[in-house]
Amino acid sequence: MYLHSNRATALAALVLSLSLMTACGSDDSGSDSGGESDGGGDVALTMLPKNLGNPYFDTSTKGAEAAAEEVGAAIEQVGPETGDDPAGQVPFINTVAQQGADGLIVSANDPEAICDAIGEARDAGVKVVTFDSDTNPECRDLFINQATSEGIAAKQLELISEQIGGAGEIAILSAAANATNQNAWIEMMEAELESNPDYADIELVDTVYGDDQDQKSFDQTEALLQNHPDLKGIISPTTVGIAAAARYLSESEAKGKVMLTGLGTPNQMRPFVEDGTVEAFALWNPADLGSLAVYATTALVNGDITGEEGDTFEAGELGEFEVGADGVVLLGEPFTFDADNIGDFDF
Ligand code: RAM
Numbered sequence: 001m002y003l004h005s006n007r008a009t010a011l012a013a014l015v016l017s018l019s020l021m022t023a024c025g026s027d028d029s030g031s032d033s034g035g036e037s038d039g040g041g042d043v044a045l046t047m048l049p050k051n052l053g054n055p056y057f058d059t060s061t062k063g064a065e066a067a068a069e070e071v072g073a074a075i076e077q078v079g080p081e082t083g084d085d086p087a088g089q090v091p092f093i094n095t096v097a098q099q100g101a102d103g104l105i106v107s108a109n110d111p112e113a114i115c116d117a118i119g120e121a122r123d124a125g126v127k128v129v130t131f132d133s134d135t136n137p138e139c140r141d142l143f144i145n146q147a148t149s150e151g152i153a154a155k156q157l158e159l160i161s162e163q164i165g166g167a168g169e170i171a172i173l174s175a176a177a178n179a180t181n182q183n184a185w186i187e188m189m190e191a192e193l194e195s196n197p198d199y200a201d202i203e204l205v206d207t208v209y210g211d212d213q214d215q216k217s218f219d220q221t222e223a224l225l226q227n228h229p230d231l232k233g234i235i236s237p238t239t240v241g242i243a244a245a246a247r248y249l250s251e252s253e254a255k256g257k258v259m260l261t262g263l264g265t266p267n268q269m270r271p272f273v274e275d276g277t278v279e280a281f282a283l284w285n286p287a288d289l290g291s292l293a294v295y296a297t298t299a300l301v302n303g304d305i306t307g308e309e310g311d312t313f314e315a316g317e318l319g320e321f322e323v324g325a326d327g328v329v330l331l332g333e334p335f336t337f338d339a340d341n342i343g344d345f346d347f
Contacts, residue, residue: 043073043301045294046096048106050083050133050179054212055265056239056286057107059347060132063287064105067294070316073103075294084176084211086110090117097121103297105290106140107132110178115139127300131293132286133181137326141300141307144293146284147334149181152237153188155282155334156262157199160233163259163279167201168232171224173245173262175212175238185237205231210241217244225254236262242281246272266337266345273342280338284331287347292318292331 047064049057061077068075078095080088086109096104097120104126108114111134118128118139131144146152160170172189174182186207193199205228210217217240225231236242242264249255255277264281272278295315296305305311311323321329337345 043071043103043298044099044101045073045075045103045105045297045301046092046099046101047075047077047290047293048089048092048096048104049077049079050107050109050176051088051212052077052079052081054240055268059265060107060286060290060293063285063290064294065290066287067291067316068298071294071298073294073298082211082213083109083179084213086113086176086178089114093117093121097124097126100124101126102301103127103129105129105131105293105297106135108135108180109133109176111136111180112139113178127297129293129297129300131289133179135180137328140327142296142323142327142329144289144296144329144331146289146331148330149184149188152263152282152334153185153192155336156185156235156237157189157192157196159261159280159282159336160235160259161199161202163261164202164232166198169203169205169228169230170233170235171206171208171228171231172204173217173220173224173234173236173238173241174207174209175241177209177211179212179238182237189235210236210238210244212238212240214240214244217241218248221245221248225252225258231258233259233261236260236264239263239265239268239283242278243268243272246277250275250277263334264337265347266342267347269337270342273337273339280336282334282336284334285347288318289331291315292321292329296321296329 047061078092094117108130115135122128128140129142130140134143193204208220210220234245236245242262245260250272260278261281263283292315299305299313305313307327309323309325312320315321323329
């Protein structure tokens with residue numbers, strides 16, 4: 001259920017060593033896709049997060065860069081400034097196809113809107129792997145999934161239920177309205193709330209979208225509290241949303257009264273766990289996710305796997321992985337952070 005401590009230690013070491021390196025490979029300008037490349041191998045990869053400037057994706061890219069160095073691949077990061085435009089990633093995908101990169105690793109802002117561009121890239125010989133947020137399965141070669149959607153949904157409900165004493169109104173503060181990953185988790189939370197008798201006294205009264213933008217998420221939190229005076233808890237299944245909501249709550253009268261959980265990075269959430277705004281939240285390690293995506297994409301590019309169910313490949317320190325149904329490779333299970341363990345993590 002929880003991360004192995006040896007894996008956590010290895011991750012901490014990885015993140016530390018990466019933080020000592022300069023971010024020389026990241027093109028954070030977002031203005032074009034011609035960023036400098038890390039590494040110098042034969043395999044050229046491009047990393048396309050939902051948007052730039054999100055610490056979650058900064059960490060996944062660092063993990064990807066470390067893995068690229070391990071396998072001798074070159075990698076660059078490109079991406080839009082914001083993730084609320086369903087087609088905002090299309091120009092970057094087009095450039096990857098034109099440049100003739102070997103592999104594209106993308107967290108999709110929309111399950112369908114980037115599929116045509118991905119199709120053209122694949123026709124041009126680019127292996128396309130989604131990570132974090134999928135497209136429709138037929139659009140890409142593989143999806144590197146952080147944890148099962150069922151597991152992520154169940155964990156967040158378990159946490160909010162514990163924190164509000166199993167009864168009362170809750171709301172969801174999500175990312176962009178079209179985000180494949182958040183929408184899958186929300187759908188499963190809704191189904192679980194309906195069917196699980198443990199949650200019979202919990203009512204989901206609202207779902208709002210902060211578009212993975214800090215200020216919008218902050219404002220949406222304020223609006224939720226105004227519109228639902230009896231609100232007992234908020235689930236924010238996005239690292240941007242939960243951090244903004246925690247900041248709002250920590251400075252408001254609702255601190256300690258309206259509970260907040262969801263998916264956050266330990267570094268962003270630490271002050272709010274320490275000041276009592278937040279009891280516990282969950283996530284996986286984004287560096288592992290980026291690393292696994294690079295190993296999988298390189299295995300495709302090198303022809304070691306084709307992406308068929310049952311294909312296996314090595315992912316360095318993470319071990320061996322197998323491609324499952326619908327071309328999904330599963331990283332692991334969500335991990336819960338609280339006051340007792342949050343000091344052990346640095347990402
Ligand atoms: C945000 C993004 C990302 C999601 C995490 C939990 O950083 O929306 O896609 O996986 O939160």
